[in-house]
Each structure stands twice: as C-alpha cells, then as structure tokens.
Amino acid sequence: MTPGVGMLVAATSAPVTQWPERLMLVGLVLVAILAALWGMRRGWRRRADRQVDLSAPAPAPSALTSVDLGPVPGVYLGSTFHGDWLDRIVVHEMGVRSRASCEVGYEGILLRREGARDLFVPAENLFSVGTARGIAGKAYERGGVLVVTWDLGDKVVDTGFRADAAEDQESLLAVLQGLVGQQTPAEEGTT
Numbered sequence: 001m002t003p004g005v006g007m008l009v010a011a012t013s014a015p016v017t018q019w020p021e022r023l024m025l026v027g028l029v030l031v032a033i034l035a036a037l038w039g040m041r042r043g044w045r046r047r048a049d050r051q052v053d054l055s056a057p058a059p060a061p062s063a064l065t066s067v068d069l070g071p072v073p074g075v076y077l078g079s080t081f082h083g084d085w086l087d088r089i090v091v092h093e094m095g096v097r098s099r100a101s102c103e104v105g106y107e108g109i110l111l112r113r114e115g116a117r118d119l120f121v122p123a124e125n126l127f128s129v130g131t132a133r134g135i136a137g138k139a140y141e142r143g144g145v146l147v148v149t150w151d152l153g154d155k156v157v158d159t160g161f162r163a164d165a166a167e168d169q170e171s172l173l174a175v176l177q178g179l180v181g182q183q184t185p186a187e188e189g190t191t
Helices: 019-050 166-179 185-190
Strands: 072-081 098-105 108-113 119-122 126-132 145-152 155-163
Antiparallel strands (some): 072 098
C-alpha cells in the first residue's frame, strides 16, 4: 500500500554513522578553543610582565571640587602608551574595559569604574584632551572616543572614554579642555 492523501507516515531519522570521526572533530574544536584561550591569557601576562615598571595611578581624593558638570555615564575603553592606540596598558587594572562614570573636578578626572579599580588623573598631569576614532583596539566613528593624554610617572599615556550620549561627550570635552593647564581656585588665591 502506498501512502496517499490523508495517510500518516511515521517519520524516522537516518541512523548516525561515523561516530569516531564526529567525536574526533568535536575534540579538535575543543582543543582549538582551549589553545586560543591559553594563548590570550599568556599574551596578557607577558604584556603585564613588560609593563611591571609602570607607576601606579595616583589615589583618588575623597571628594572633587565641582566644575558644574555631573557624573557622565559611559564606557572606559582602556589606556595605551601615547601615540600607539593598540599598545594597551594592562597593569594596575588599566586594561580592563568597563562601564564607568566620569567625574571632573579642579583636582583632576575621576573615572569610577564598575568591576575594576577607579582611575584618577590629577589635573597637573594632564597634557591634552581631544577626540579620536579609537583606542586600545576599539574603533568608532570619527571623534567617537574622548582621549585624555596625561603623565603617568615617566610615561605619557592616553586614556579613552566614550560617553553614552553625544551631548554629554561634547560637554565633557569642553570642560576637560578648560581644565588642561588651569589652576584650582585655591592656587589662584596664592599667586
């Protein structure tokens, strides 16, 4: 009897063949994934060993003197050695990309990071502030990354931050450019 209209036919699947070859391919894929993870971890550690002599960032003050700009939410993209946007700094947790809020005071810039140590850039260590397409291996649209160039011990570094809103990024850029080379209100009274 041949199946016709209205007759149900039980669906059966073909038996799986070549089990040893399939298991070997799955094993090879797992080995390749583990080798890639091991290589990435080894590279991160070797980079940290090369950067062990880099000074630790200054500790954050207990409070910042306000410059009339509230905390700006965004993403801390990382820090690199000045002039090489791919040479990420990994020591002192500076290589950890994380959600952050940027607070600006006359004392400097404080990046309060989630899941990593906060990063403070003293105002007297600031060289320049501008925008770029990317930093630390992350690329965005033209001017999409706020880049702060500053002195960390005997090295000049670039730190990247991207605000959640474009208007906030523009406001933050304007305030930070005004902060570069500016004296604090306490210092103004002593000169």
